Amino acid sequence: MNENLAGNPTENLTRAATAEAIADGPGSVITLLTDTPELTCNTASFEIGAAGAPVHFHTKATEFFHVTDGQLDVLVGDEIHTLSKGDFITVPPGVKHAFAPAAGHTAEVFVGFTPGMARFDYYRLLGRVAAGEGTVQDIIDSQPTYDNHYAESEAWAGRPRSADA
Template identity: 35%
Template structure:
């Protein structure tokens, strides 16, 4: 007999979280069909280093504020109520727009266990670990880092 499917319900205050120097995040679901988190960023703060995913689509829904995204060679601003879906393989980076804070829900599908990745990012943001400590974990977390200095500057044609 097949197992009965079940729903995942995460009530307010039940999510695992971590404080960053530039905001905070809550990990709502970790692995399975989706990985989902809520990220809040202070004005102008970066959200993640430039990267791409080999396996997962990444979806961003802006709950409040304004986000800046670099999607390949495109720089775009997305405000409250906006949605961004990034396919596997597309280099991207994101953060709160200059002078604006942001509150965003981020969903990866298929889900990959990522809480360890977010804990490591938090430790790096607080100066407790080096960025290089994430390099051996790129396949594990499906986060493959890209070289993209000054990502907030529009690319030149």
């Protein structure tokens, strides 16, 4: 839940105790922070082996990732980068990307989009699908609404997903 600061509608505050958290898949939780026309931000927490986000791209938004703990694999174009605590990366509009914890690792990540785009309902949709209250087709149908367009990547499909690989 966001609070206005000093009555200014352009500023908001999200308290950790009241932030909405969504389980969007096994071992994955998204915590919603802010969703304005200028900026959408959340945190993503991944357990070892969590699937993360599939390959996709945005036509309007730059997406950025700051790893606050653990290790995160991030596909950008056809290259996979393994980010560690403190690392930061941006993905410009139109560039396919994906992200998940690196094999054998957990990851905590601050994620943002600029401009923002009322994206919280997309995360809620992911949560409903994970809970069996929606379908993958609902997600596919939502691509133009949330500027989240799915793609393919041989590099991402072939990456190690377990520490044993």
